[in-house]
Amino acid sequence: MTATPTLIITGASRGIGRSIALLAIQNFGANVIGVARSQDALQQLSHYIENDLKLKDRFKFVVGDVTVESTATEALTLATKSWSGELNGLVLNAGVLDPVGPVSGTSVEDWKRNFDINFFSIVTIVQYALPALRAAKGRVILVSSGAAIYAYHGWGAYST
Template sequence: MSETPVIILTGAGRGIGFAILKYLLALTNPPNILATSRNITALEPLAAAHENLEVVSVDFAAPSSELKSIIPTAIVNAAVSKWGRIDALLLNHGVLDPLAKVDVAELEDWEANYRVNFFSNVQLIKNALPDLRKTNGRVVLVSSGASSLYFTGWGAYGSSKAALNHLNSTLALEEPTVTTVAIAPGIVDTDMQAALRGVHGKVMSSGENSFFHSVKESGGLVKPEDVGAVLANLALQVEKSLSGKYLNWDDEVLSSYRAKL
């Protein structure tokens, strides 16, 4: 079994996930990484250049019956087969849609959101736990401030992230040898924010829409590279005292995780 840490990183194809991946690959002693994305085009050149990187195309919006076979075989078993261990899950994948008021939203769209944002995380953690117990491993969940803040049309997204926070605390209680933490990444300069200022702005109130435009115009968006470094460092060595906590990425208690390890 290799002693080099093994990290499973989801949602690695763009935004925060891509920033996390580039940070990890640039370390002096990088971990072995199995990175997933629905579209792996941007990841394939990195995989060709780094022997410690394996990339897998996974669509977490697939029906639950498919996820129950895809996740253990294509992700968990693939990492263990290649490197003999799993040290951390960094679960970053997620979707905002449907952005719609409750009175017009379709139940099927809510179900699709929960498959991506919540149920796939439950399945991945469940399948990885036997290996995480062996390594006293770590689970880093990318949550959202929307789990406790409320915007028009955000019911599916916000509630799925609130469920993720509860899962985080439950896992900390049930798995004392595994350290788990949920992190709100702030308002990050990604495609999601661009969509909020564009097409999704029609759903929100004028005041809510103006808020997201003002954050962009004032330079208040978080850089993916900044929050990505914190998330990557937590996956590498989160301290046990943080297990079960839901924190903002720039919380003072995380100050030591902002510097490159």
């Protein structure tokens, strides 16, 4: 791995993803491509990193839905054309809880949307990123939750 790793972090606009981006930049000197749907939150994060933390050119972002393949390819292109040209890691954090409720009260379309975001978007970006990750001996981190090991009533789609 290079001295300054380059990471792509999905769900980077808030919560765990935002915290991971900040920690990666502050504690590991990482260059980060943040991916999320919320342009305003990504711009605020970028402003905070550059102006408050005085860490210029460490954070770039892609506004997009992780279920759209062009979001993955745009993030990968930005990562490999910026900084060292390497991609050292993916932190795949984007996810949704919905639909919440019993199987009888939720639609198949809602379950499909959950799987598109929480599963198939991960498969897509990993497939696209594999050549760059292999070249850099990079890593993939999949963010999960306690719902992966403990049962919660009505969280069937999320927990699977």
